[in-house]
Amino acid sequence: MSRAITTECRALSAAQEALARGWEPVALREGGKTPVHKGWPDTEIDSSNVVQMFANTEFNVGIKLGEASNDLCDVDLDSPTAQRLAVYFLPRTEAVFGREECPRSHWLYYSKNASAKKFKAKGRNGEVILEIRAGRGHQTAFPGSIYKRSVTRKSEGIVRWDDAGEPASVSVDILAQSCARLAAASLLVDGWPAGGRHDLCLALSGAMLRHGWPEEATIDFIRVVAEAGGSPRQGEIEQAVRCSHEKIQADEELTGIPTLISILDKNIVDRVCEWLGLNKGATAEDDFILATDLDEQLSDHYLVDIGGQLAIYRYRWNQEVNRLELVRYAREKFLGRWNLIKVKTKEGRPIGAGTAWLQKQSGNIFEGTVIETIDKKRVRGALNLWRGYGIEPAKGDWSLMQDHIRHVICGGDEDLYEFLLNWSAWVVQNPTKRPATALNLRGDEGTGKGIFLQFFVRTFGFHARQLAGETQMYSSFNGWVEGCLLVYLNEAMYGGNKDTGFLKALVTEDEIRINEKFLPAWEARNYTTVISSSNAERSAPLGEKDRRWIVLDVSNERANDHSYFGPIVAAIEKFGLYEAMLADLLNRDVREFNPRVIPNTGIRDELRTKSLPPIYRWWFACLCRGRILSGEYDASVGKAWPGEIEKSILGPICQKWVKENTRSPRRGISSRDIMQALTKCVPLKGTRKRRDGRPASTHETRQKGAGKVRVWVVPSLNERRRAWNENWGMTIDWDEWSDDGKRSLEDIRY
Numbered sequence: 001m002s003r004a005i006t007t008e009c010r011a012l013s014a015a016q017e018a019l020a021r022g023w024e025p026v027a028l029r030e031g032g033k034t035p036v037h038k039g040w041p042d043t044e045i046d047s048s049n050v051v052q053m054f055a056n057t058e059f060n061v062g063i064k065l066g067e068a069s070n071d072l073c074d075v076d077l078d079s080p081t082a083q084r085l086a087v088y089f090l091p092r093t094e095a096v097f098g099r100e101e102c103p104r105s106h107w108l109y110y111s112k113n114a115s116a117k118k119f120k121a122k123g124r125n126g127e128v129i130l131e132i133r134a135g136r137g138h139q140t141a142f143p144g145s146i147y148k149r150s151v152t153r154k155s156e157g158i159v160r161w162d163d164a165g166e167p168a169s170v171s172v173d174i175l176a177q178s179c180a181r182l183a184a185a186s187l188l189v190d191g192w193p194a195g196g197r198h199d200l201c202l203a204l205s206g207a208m209l210r211h212g213w214p215e216e217a218t219i220d221f222i223r224v225v226a227e228a229g230g231s232p233r234q235g236e237i238e239q240a241v242r243c244s245h246e247k248i249q250a251d252e253e254l255t256g257i258p259t260l261i262s263i264l265d266k267n268i269v270d271r272v273c274e275w276l277g278l279n280k281g282a283t284a285e286d287d288f289i290l291a292t293d294l295d296e297q298l299s300d301h302y303l304v305d306i307g308g309q310l311a312i313y314r315y316r317w318n319q320e321v322n323r324l325e326l327v328r329y330a331r332e333k334f335l336g337r338w339n340l341i342k343v344k345t346k347e348g349r350p351i352g353a354g355t356a357w358l359q360k361q362s363g364n365i366f367e368g369t370v371i372e373t374i375d376k377k378r379v380r381g382a383l384n385l386w387r388g389y390g391i392e393p394a395k396g397d398w399s400l401m402q403d404h405i406r407h408v409i410c411g412g413d414e415d416l417y418e419f420l421l422n423w424s425a426w427v428v429q430n431p432t433k434r435p436a437t438a439l440n441l442r443g444d445e446g447t448g449k450g451i452f453l454q455f456f457v458r459t460f461g462f463h464a465r466q467l468a469g470e471t472q473m474y475s476s477f478n479g480w481v482e483g484c485l486l487v488y489l490n491e492a493m494y495g496g497n498k499d500t501g502f503l504k505a506l507v508t509e510d511e512i513r514i515n516e517k518f519l520p521a522w523e524a525r526n527y528t529t530v531i532s533s534s535n536a537e538r539s540a541p542l543g544e545k546d547r548r549w550i551v552l553d554v555s556n557e558r559a560n561d562h563s564y565f566g567p568i569v570a571a572i573e574k575f576g577l578y579e580a581m582l583a584d585l586l587n588r589d590v591r592e593f594n595p596r597v598i599p600n601t602g603i604r605d606e607l608r609t610k611s612l613p614p615i616y617r618w619w620f621a622c623l624c625r626g627r628i629l630s631g632e633y634d635a636s637v638g639k640a641w642p643g644e645i646e647k648s649i650l651g652p653i654c655q656k657w658v659k660e661n662t663r664s665p666r667r668g669i670s671s672r673d674i675m676q677a678l679t680k681c682v683p684l685k686g687t688r689k690r691r692d693g694r695p696a697s698t699h700e701t702r703q704k705g706a707g708k709v710r711v712w713v714v715p716s717l718n719e720r721r722r723a724w725n726e727n728w729g730m731t732i733d734w735d736e737w738s739d740d741g742k743r744s745l746e747d748i749r750y
Helices: 010-020 080-089 172-190 197-210 215-229 234-249 257-263 266-276 331-338 353-361 399-409 414-429 449-463 501-508 562-574 577-587 602-610 614-625 647-661 671-681 717-728
Strands: 025-028 060-064 072-077 095-099 102-110 117-120 128-133 139-141 157-164 301-306 309-318 323-330 342-344 350-352 382-384 438-442 464-468 486-490 511-514 522-525 529-534 549-553 644-646 699-704 707-713
Touching: 010 025, 010 060, 072 080, 072 172, 080 102, 080 128, 080 172, 080 215, 080 331, 102 157, 117 172, 128 172, 172 215, 172 266, 197 215, 197 234, 197 257, 215 234, 215 331, 215 350, 257 266, 301 353, 309 331, 323 331, 323 449, 331 353, 342 353, 350 353, 399 414, 399 449, 399 562, 399 577, 414 449, 414 549, 414 577, 438 449, 449 464, 449 486, 449 529, 449 562, 449 577, 501 529, 562 577, 614 647, 614 671, 614 717, 644 647, 647 671, 647 707
Parallel strands: 438 529, 438 549, 464 486, 486 529
Antiparallel strands: 025 060, 060 139, 072 102, 072 128, 095 102, 095 157, 117 128, 301 309, 309 323, 342 350, 511 522, 644 707, 699 707
């Protein structure tokens, strides 16, 4: 079915898609859910008359339930509490929808011979908690409809899919029992008192156990209700249930339905007893669901050993972001969800479906996870997470993107263009290998950074992650790394952030430590390639001698040029540009290419200089201007490069510059600090020679008036500049940074 309403003929499109799925549509009045034709149950709509029946573009669309639509039925959740608890009680299905303001309120199933039933609260109001809509004479307004507020209708909004897959097939008994238990739980949560909750747990557990509920199933049910109602804790619930169970075993008195009536409204207790089978002396066999389709329900679940503990892995389609995702459950959460459904053992004893599945999977445990580009679930005992590329390579024309990469991304630099194509080809040809280098594009908004980087996101599909903002990047929980082959950081980092250990490990380390909620931390292999874009001046966290980052300055030449980007977008969406690009890159010869040998672009030198400690930045500024700077840029010690300078004034000179031009701590800087830093930065000894050939000292004593002073013998400017480039592996163009050059020292002012 359509996931969004995008055209004027929305109802007709939805009706046609319904017919394609074997569901018979019904034309509903504008803005509501009343059928247009009075004899709608006997009015057949098929492909021959659907256009005529939905000629009014303002109609809503309904679907006939029951035999007319292959035994389709709808569990309509009217209560907000029932909507919240549905995941714990209803059988899993991939077809769920609701209004914008009330999502996931309709759960669809195929159930033969299902009949309609309303679960209503007892009393004067008699509010409907949920209902099973099924059989002839019943229909439901489906996605493609728009509710409009009226005198009789308080709600409004677009009806849309939350999960647009296939409805699950369930038996009538399973559906009825699941809905009954959900209705009972919802009623209990809404009536859960602020006080006496422990007594309530004792009484409820006593009533359930006395009527044949197994101990573990009782714990599971009360746990869900208590958590949603606001405590007590898991341990207190187990203690209450086990206490009641021991009393039954010892044939002692225990609280039950009379106590429930004293705590809760009698109307609530009557309904709960009716729906949970607590008023008929039921046996366990009567009361518990027999999930004969357990294997089908849990076919996409896998039991995995991580960090020495078991976790349940599952693939799930996330409708909000329209993509498949991997989710993990701790054993306790899994049992809490699935033990509310029962299966029979060989001896005929009912046990929780979750427990039964875990027992069945005990000989099929996966030892961690891997990603291997082969179509096998188990590889060397581990669960293989490979799901293939997100797009299929196909021959075609991608010249528009080639021109964009050459002239905008690479600024017309042919060597850089060839490198970027080789790097891109290496990445897509070796999806499970890290290049150990990361790509960063720096440029203003609207320059076309994303249109190039989205190629990688689409190509890696399920295995790509896109993070926006530093909060996601540096979160304590990084479970997204598992199964990830590529991460796109869109404005998700700042080069001045000192907390970059995780990001550096993501680029270069073979293993990464993963932290996920409710699970123990574990070590996993790191497969991740990192790409990023930013309009921040410090777009990447380059260190002093960083070799990780490929940083490119994107040209502003085409910024926000819709006439330029329009054809590129059309080629991507309609003519398979990304698919053609992938095909060519997969066939590009990169056998001799080493992605770790990266071009030393000027922007890399700039960012690395900005990352230097303040003393080094002061020294760099001095080298740029050809004189020893102090304080503001135009204040210097002399107007030319000195041959020597008194050691006693080095500290104050540097301290003044650092204080005025950086955001670094304002502690004092001594001459000793400077000499230690510059010795590490630029070797000072051995630049001058004595007559005997031995290195001369960089410090000498001079007569000054009646006393003596120690001076630093400063090597020549050209020598120091050459030593700087050699030491840091940079290619600084010193003319650009001179007084008459085009670069400003403001560029390193942090």
